[in-house]
Amino acid sequence: MTTLMSPDELEAALRQVGAERYHNRHPFHHRMRDGRCTRDEIAAWALNRYYYQSQIPIKDATIIARMDDPALRREWRRRIIDHDGNSDADRDGGIARWLALTDAMGFTREEVTSTRLILPATRFAVDAYVNFCAKRSLLEAIASSLTELFSPEIIGERTAGMLAHYDFITSDTLSYFTERPPQAQRDSDFTLAYVREHARTPEHQHAIIAALEFKTGVLWAQLDALWHAYVEGHVPPGAWKPDP
Numbered sequence: 001m002t003t004l005m006s007p008d009e010l011e012a013a014l015r016q017v018g019a020e021r022y023h024n025r026h027p028f029h030h031r032m033r034d035g036r037c038t039r040d041e042i043a044a045w046a047l048n049r050y051y052y053q054s055q056i057p058i059k060d061a062t063i064i065a066r067m068d069d070p071a072l073r074r075e076w077r078r079r080i081i082d083h084d085g086n087s088d089a090d091r092d093g094g095i096a097r098w099l100a101l102t103d104a105m106g107f108t109r110e111e112v113t114s115t116r117l118i119l120p121a122t123r124f125a126v127d128a129y130v131n132f133c134a135k136r137s138l139l140e141a142i143a144s145s146l147t148e149l150f151s152p153e154i155i156g157e158r159t160a161g162m163l164a165h166y167d168f169i170t171s172d173t174l175s176y177f178t179e180r181p182p183q184a185q186r187d188s189d190f191t192l193a194y195v196r197e198h199a200r201t202p203e204h205q206h207a208i209i210a211a212l213e214f215k216t217g218v219l220w221a222q223l224d225a226l227w228h229a230y231v232e233g234h235v236p237p238g239a240w241k242p243d244p
C-alpha cells in the first residue's frame with residue numbers, strides 16, 4: 001500500500017526522476033555540448049525542435065481551456081505569451097527567436113514552419129505530449145511541465161558548449177536560450193508549489209511522478225530519433241536529408 005508523502009518527500013521524488021531520466025543524460029546532448037556534432041546534426045536538431053516549440057503554446061492553451069479558476073488561467077497564459085510574443089509584430093516571442101536559429105542553419109521559413117521535413121518520431125513524441133495534456137487530469141497536465149525544473153541547467157551547458165565549439169553558432173542565433181532560463185524558473189517554481197499543494201492523496205502523488213516520467217520520455221525520444229537518423233544515418237523517407 002502506498003502512503004502519503006510529505007510535500008518535501010514528493011519534491012525529492014520528482015527531483016530524483018529528473019536526475020535519472022532528464023535529457024541532459026542523453027548521448028545526443030553530450031555530443032552537441034562537447035562539439036562532436038556535425039553542422040548537419042545541429043541543423044537537424046534545430047529543425048526538429050521547432051516542432052516542439054510550435055506545439056508548446058498549443059499544449060498550454062489546451063491546459064488553460066481546462067482551468068476553471070481565472071487566477072490560474074492568468075498565471076498559465078504567460079507561457080503562451082512567452083512563445084507567441086505579445087505584440088502584433090510577433091518578433092518578441094520564443095517561436096520567432098527559434099526561427100532565427102533555423103534561418104542561420106540555412107532552412108527556409110517554409111521548410112521549417114510547414115514541419116514537413118521533421119522526423120516521424122519527433123511528431124509522435126510531441127503530439128503525445130499535447131494529447132497527454134488534453135486527456136489526463138488537470139493535475140497531471142500541469143505536472144508534466146515539471147521537466148522545466150531541470151531546463152535552466154541543460155540550457156546553460158548546451159549554450160556554453162555550442163558557443164565554444166561551433167563557428168556557425170553565435171549568441172544572436174542562440175538568443176532563444178538567453179531569454180528562456182528565467183521563464184523556466186518562474187514557471188517551474190509555480191508548478192512545483194502547485195503540485196506540492198494539490199497532491200493530497202497517494203494516488204495524486206503517484207500520478208504526478210508518472211506524469212514527469214512520461215514527459216522525460218517525450219524529450220528523450222526526440223533525441224533518440226535524431227541520433228538514429230543523423231548520427232547513425234538512417235534518415236526516414238520524407239525527412240530532411242543533408243546534402244551529400
Ligand SMILES: O=C(O)c1cc(C(=O)O)c2c(n1)C(=O)C(=O)c1cc(C(=O)O)[nH]c1-2
Nearest residue numbers: 056144145146147148150151154155180219
Ligand atoms: O532546452 C531544453 O532542454 C528545454 C527543455 C524543456 C523541458 O524540460 O520540457 C523545455 C524547453 N527547453 C523550452 O524551451 C520550453 O519552452 C519548454 C516548455 C515546456 C513545457 O513543458 O511546457 N518545456 C520546455
